[in-house]
Amino acid sequence: AYGEEGLSDLKAEGVRLAPIAASFVMHIIEEALRFGVDKVYFFTREGQFLKELYEHIVNLDPYNLGLDTYPAPRLLEVSRVATFAASLHSLEKQELMRLWNQYSKQSLRAFCKSLNFDTVAVKTAAQRQGLDIDEVIDMPWDDTRFCAVLEDPGVQKALQIHVETQKRNLTAYLDQEGFL
Numbered sequence: 001a002y003g004e005e006g007l008s009d010l011k012a013e014g015v016r017l018a019p020i021a022a023s024f025v026m027h028i029i030e031e032a033l034r035f036g037v038d039k040v041y042f043f044t045r046e047g048q049f050l051k052e053l054y055e056h057i058v059n060l061d062p063y064n065l066g067l068d069t070y071p072a073p074r075l076l077e078v079s080r081v082a083t084f085a086a087s088l089h090s091l092e093k094q095e096l097m098r099l100w101n102q103y104s105k106q107s108l109r110a111f112c113k114s115l116n117f118d119t120v121a122v123k124t125a126a127q128r129q130g131l132d133i134d135e136v137i138d139m140p141w142d143d144t145r146f147c148a149v150l151e152d153p154g155v156q157k158a159l160q161i162h163v164e165t166q167k168r169n170l171t172a173y174l175d176q177e178g179f180l
Contacts, residue, residue, distance in 0.1 A: 025053050026062070032071045033063070040071045041179060043078050051075050076177060078170075085115040085163050086170040091156060093141050106140050108133040108149060117162050125152035 028050075032040050042051040051073045058070045088095055099114055100106070108126055112119045112133075119133055126133050129145040140146040149155060174180050 021050070021053055022057065025050060025057055028054065029057065029062075029070065033065075033069075037071050039074050039178060041074050041076050041177075043076050045079075047075055074177065074179075076174070076179065078173075080114060081116045082166075083170060085117065085166040088163050091150070091159055091163070093147070096150075097141065100139075100141055105136050105138050107136045108146065110136075111140065115159070115162070116166065117159065121158035121162075122149055122152075122155055125149045125155050128152075 028040060040054065042048070042054070054073045058067065058073075061067060063069075084099060087098075099111075103110070103114070106114075108122050108131065109119055112122060123133060126145075126149050129148045131145040131149060137143045137146050150159075171180070
């Protein structure tokens with residue numbers, strides 16, 4: 001809990017850093033106007049805050065253009081879990097390094113969660129490799145058991161079907177939201 005002094009310090013820090021977020025949103029507005037787009041999309045988590053800030057700034061009409069001139073802000077409910085598998089071009093190690101560069105210690109369960117992929121498909125292959133799906137592996141791309149699970153033909157087929165399904169689902173959602 002913050003005492004009165006702590007809240008004061010926190011508020012002062014917020015005031016000090018606010019111009020960074022506001023200038024970023026002003027840049028978004030300027031670019032949107034420059035390119036003549038009718039909507040500006042924000043992605044969940046940080047996007048919720050930025051969308052709210054965008055709405056506040058637009059309501060101030062900083063360019064004196066009239067409120068109906070500014071592109072409409074939209075929030076896309078997306079996450080790593082919803083988009084990562086859909087973004088994969090292949091199931092090769094190099095492509096998966098995009099995930100592993102952020103999460104260099106990972107269990108098979110966490111890997112599956114990142115791809116929104118059911119662990120059922122990897123359990124048998126993991127057992128054959130003597131790998132518990134909850135065992136956290138440092139640098140999974142170098143672990144022969146982890147890689148063998150991912151290279152298992154059954155896992156490969158299930159993952160490929162899953163990636164294609166995720167792509168279709170994401171595309172349908174983005175189309176529904178007018179993003180495409």
